[in-house]
Amino acid sequence: MVDATGTRRADVLVKGDVVAEVSAGGPLARPAGAVVLDAEGAFVAPGLVDLHAHLREPGGEEAETIETGTRAAALGGYTAVVAMPNTSPAASSAAVVRQVLHLARGALCEVQPAGTVTEGRAGRTLANMAEMAAEGARIFTDDGNGVQDAALMRRALEYASALGVVVADHCEEASLAANGCMNEGALSSLLGLPGRPAVSEEVMVLRDLALARLTGARLHLLHLSTAASVAAVVAARAAGARVTAEVTPHHLALEDELVKGYDPVFKVNPPLRAASDRRALVAALADGALDAVATDHAPHPPEAKQVSFCDAAPGMLGLETAFGVVAGLGLPLQRVLAVMSWQPAAIAGLAPAHGGPVVPGAPANLCVLDPGRRWVVRGAALASRSRNTPYEGRELVGRARHTLFRGEPVVVAEEAQR
Numbered sequence: 001m002v003d004a005t006g007t008r009r010a011d012v013l014v015k016g017d018v019v020a021e022v023s024a025g026g027p028l029a030r031p032a033g034a035v036v037l038d039a040e041g042a043f044v045a046p047g048l049v050d051l052h053a054h055l056r057e058p059g060g061e062e063a064e065t066i067e068t069g070t071r072a073a074a075l076g077g078y079t080a081v082v083a084m085p086n087t088s089p090a091a092s093s094a095a096v097v098r099q100v101l102h103l104a105r106g107a108l109c110e111v112q113p114a115g116t117v118t119e120g121r122a123g124r125t126l127a128n129m130a131e132m133a134a135e136g137a138r139i140f141t142d143d144g145n146g147v148q149d150a151a152l153m154r155r156a157l158e159y160a161s162a163l164g165v166v167v168a169d170h171c172e173e174a175s176l177a178a179n180g181c182m183n184e185g186a187l188s189s190l191l192g193l194p195g196r197p198a199v200s201e202e203v204m205v206l207r208d209l210a211l212a213r214l215t216g217a218r219l220h221l222l223h224l225s226t227a228a229s230v231a232a233v234v235a236a237r238a239a240g241a242r243v244t245a246e247v248t249p250h251h252l253a254l255e256d257e258l259v260k261g262y263d264p265v266f267k268v269n270p271p272l273r274a275a276s277d278r279r280a281l282v283a284a285l286a287d288g289a290l291d292a293v294a295t296d297h298a299p300h301p302p303e304a305k306q307v308s309f310c311d312a313a314p315g316m317l318g319l320e321t322a323f324g325v326v327a328g329l330g331l332p333l334q335r336v337l338a339v340m341s342w343q344p345a346a347i348a349g350l351a352p353a354h355g356g357p358v359v360p361g362a363p364a365n366l367c368v369l370d371p372g373r374r375w376v377v378r379g380a381a382l383a384s385r386s387r388n389t390p391y392e393g394r395e396l397v398g399r400a401r402h403t404l405f406r407g408e409p410v411v412v413a414e415e416a417q418r
């Protein structure tokens, strides 16, 4: 078993929706009628928590629904996800936040709706964050767009600080990102594709960090993709900014070289970057500069992806493959769980119901992770309603075996039942 307090050998007994007993080394007596889930060779851990999932409902049901997206999440070992608010309509009101929560009743994991920072994500006026916070929203973001207006971002941080919630920014300065559809560099010139420069992210990261220091507000930076962005976070944190930052599995594992075949499955914002950036992100995840891995799970139907590279919608699937991708980076399992479970749970205000530690009385939101399990990714076999996985045909090492949500075994690997 692994949680924030350490790693040890133990049996875990779940009764109802809580952890009833954790053995101190030896096996627990099996109560009559108990269901046994085999965790031999694997690790029992607090369920994974995703800060960044596009579940597409309401309005984008051709790409994903809350039902299919949370099934993908549960299969990936997640017990909680933050649903991004760039739906149609956008989650800019209590009504849409309530609708998402209603649709998530009976889902296979907890769904925490995020609200928008600005009304309709239009970037002009602040959304009513207070009424959405009253419904349970804890993270506010215009994700898909950065908040371009600096004065509006300052007011959003001040307002969020008073409400005790977090503003999470998608850092891309629009005039610099412009119509770029891949990382700007020698390769984009070679391929004849307009570039999206690293600096389009970095200028907004620097601006947001300065505003976080000015306001004292909590700031979360979404899907950082460059070495300089991470360096800026480290410096601002040392100077007192209350900032957390996430990175996606694809920015940790994939590089801009993949765009050479013009396959739109590799189009994403921010774009896949150079090898040097990718290595810096992995190092920053290992040394604590980055706080969380967040999937940016972004399902798209075929008609949005089977077009020219520049016309394709940005984004890729991530929930079912995230653990396998991150497990392949060579970090200690304790660190992998820190950035995929208890740290994101804390950022979203989902702790301690999610993220552990696994102790008697704690809600039984658990996963069993098999870090040695080899499997080949097939988009057609994923639970998502969409197929746009960048790992098609790749072998991953590491997979969730079972997932328990509120004590219910919502995912049980068939071959491991006994």
Ligand SMILES: [Zn+2]
Binding pocket: 143, 144, 145, 170, 222, 223, 269, 270
């Ligand atoms: Zn984004």
